[in-house]
Amino acid sequence: MRSAQWLERSKVPGLVLAFLMTLACSGPASAQDLLVRGGTVITITNGDLPNTDVLIRDGKITEIGENLTAPDGVRIIDAQGRFVMPGILDDHSHMGVDRGINEGSRSVVPEVSIADVIRHDDPSFFTALAGGITTIHTMHGSANSIGGQNEVIKLKWGRPWEELVIEEAPITLKLALGENVRRSSSDNPTRYPRSRAGVAEVMRESFQKAQNYLDAWEEYEAKKAAWDRANRRTRGVAPLPPKRDLQLEALAGALNGTTILRVHGYRADEMAMMMEVANEFGIPGGVFEHALDGYKIAPELAANGWATSVFADSWGYKIEAYEAIPYKMLIHYENGVRTSINSDSAERVRRLYQEAARGVKYGGVPENECLKMITINAALNLGIEDLVGSIEVGKDGDIAIFSHYPLDTATRVEMTIIEGEVYFDRSEADVAANWVLDPDSGKETP
């Protein structure tokens, strides 16, 4: 569908047959080659470069510079007068998940994984692309002390499931603190834990079980090695291995540092508790989701190696959100707490750059630092900073082209590119024409 001539409206001919033929050849061009010419390139990590070209070959950025030549057949996109920035990352989302994001039946379910239930044809992907989003971290909900594993995908709208997944992304595990976990507004009031102390106990118990599980395997491997070496006549039966337990394996990933903890947390005392539990088990610092009271403990977050992923300025929508302030981006920044800005919403995701601009409004966070909060910081939070989050040679060719500076109130996204392929082109899309967006639910219907 997206033959995507830049700023040139190629309306599908009215003839139905012709229309179906274009459908048959639908999907972005197969080549992942592209030259984005003449824009102001906001690299994020290396300053803003006026009149600069970005060349993408086979989906990767291969050259950044002035007056680059496009190899034969490589499509050229004229970005003069426009702003070329890395595709935006939303590192806390629940889009594109099939049949439920909260396995609420139990409080500890780290064995479940969003990776098994991606819904690649979620139409909200398109509106997110219209907001320059190229990568989302789509997550288990916050109904569980220890929820499930999350998944990092690119919004290759129209492509099959497996093509969306960033295979290199480390596993991330959702945990949660506070009102959602205690089910304070739930009709299932019997599920343990019901108190904040109970949540702490569940965390400790779960990680201890995982530690015991790792110990049991270690003991088994030692016994098995000894048995393998022993005299075949006298050694008896082989030692029995422990049973594989997918729940404990998922938790063990956190203990050995390969899995990143993503902890839904609002209150400072609860986040302090979580950091203490993590320290007890030698778990490296993860990311606090929302972290509404993070500003109160910013030095402690930094000292313990925890990052945050926040709403720009939401507060007061429930008891534990009463003390949030919009200056948290500034306070985190000044205290060296890495912070990203997330949407947590299929609606807000369309305008994450406006959310980032609030960092400038509330306290004057430097502009490029605000942009980091929707690009490289989110990538660092996910452990995929070598792939995405800035415009650098060797990274994925994920680009959002803006009409104005991305933090300008008048700006809008003109084109969104993933790995050298155009997935959104405002000149072709007719967003409002036949679909209606419900601003409350963020859902669209034809």
Added chain:
Amino acid sequence: MAKPTINWDRSMFTRAVRSFAPILALAILLSASDVAAQYEGRTYAITDARLVTLSGQTIETGTIVLRGGLIEALGAEVSAPADAVIIDGTGLTVYPGFIDAYSQAGLVLPDRDDREHAGNIADQLATKFFDPASEELGDYREQGLTSALVARADGVFGGKAVLMNLMGDNIPSMTVKAPVVQVMGYQGQNDYPGTLMAVVAYQRQTLIDAAYHDLLQNRYREAPRSMVRPPAEPNLEALIPVAKGEAPVLGLVEIENDFKRLRNLAAEYNLDYWIAGAAEAFRVSGLIQDAGVPVLVSLDFPSPNEVTGYQFDRAYKNLTEEEKEALDDRDKAAIQSNPAAVYEAGVPLALGSSGISNMNDFLKNLRLAVEAGLPAEEALKALTINPATIFGVDAVLGTLEPGKIANLTVTSGDIFTDEEAWVAHVFVDGWKDTFDEPKPPSAGGGGVVGGTWNITLSIMGESADGTLVLTQEGETVTGELTAEDNSIEFEGTYSGGTLEMEGSIPEMGGVTLTATVEGDEISGTLNLGPIGTADFTGTRDPSDLAGERRAGR
């Protein structure tokens, strides 16, 4: 592996019948019809019929003899035995009895909240909730179906599917093979696993548990002393052959990504699998080809808005009405070509009914599948020898050959292409069920469907009362459905006893309503797109004028 509980020893009964032959002859003279009824199902000869044997050449005009529940003889030169009830087969075609390869025929499950947790009930036969006296079995037979692979679709490891004959007195005598295959689905349960993602995690852990159970049991058999006795776990034990890849598991899939979930799990745990349901097989034909496994395709066609990719093709495209219609037509054609797509992928294809709420749709959809590219002879195989082979019962079912079970489907007209063709008889274990020629479609005159109907809707185990008010002009019908203070407006057509209407719900999209009307009764399905489907039944409102007019005719 339990032995099939086929009752092979019918010869004693047959001998008994023969020894009474003189008395029989006398009785026939006295009261032919009574005796025929008394011995119905035991000895029949269908004469002068076209016999599609599938084991050799089709016999254009021949006789087939059934005795004692088995096929005794067939051929052009075979003549009817003296003791046989003779059926004039002139103009009729005899096929091997159709097998519904994936079915919930006869299953009467308790309401969802009263049901046991079906996470792992692998030790349970699907027949636990099979009702041999269920009247709905007659609806299956009327579609030519003589046996069915009955499987529960509401579990994760949802028990053992069983091949049942669809007419008989009790479960043991109707059972052709039990079990046939373990079933694995993606249905969330009331407790853990509730979500799809937890179902997948549960599948993984259960397979690990079954393999470990096997290890423990073997250990305990070898060296029981000094080892804690493994607990008895019949449901895990039943899954051991699946977990070890020694027996197939029947994966119940619908959408594109379900196929991938199944394939990925099978790769991860080295499973042997079959696929059932498979509504979106046409979207993953490469996957199916690579898998090379049997696919039991349901003839329950989803509506286009339920199909993966529907929204991608329509969202934000600014389509004209003409273009939208062209897309809908394209999608309907793709949906109907689903069985053909599986056939073209070169894997064993069988056809089933799972999910069809109105069994009259079975043959109707079969014809649509043939029209959409499934060769008629392949459709026939997919209802007979293919499932018989997949299920390991080809020695006794699937073709017309002497000695096989007397399951026959006898049609008038070409059931695969002609919508006026019908199933005249079926024979199940030699028992006959006969159907009337369907009444010709009513002239579509006013008052047949128009009027007020009091209906009961059931969706996801809940039911609600409502009304359906229809206005009819010829074949054109408009109407409004009201239930629980909500109402939906519809437009559509009524012809041949079938009502088909479309409507929409604001902010949710298209909904369809299909129903059949017989006299003052209506039954049908409301398709609510992503929300699911609701079945409904109802009767004409007594105060309805149209109803009074009808009654007075």
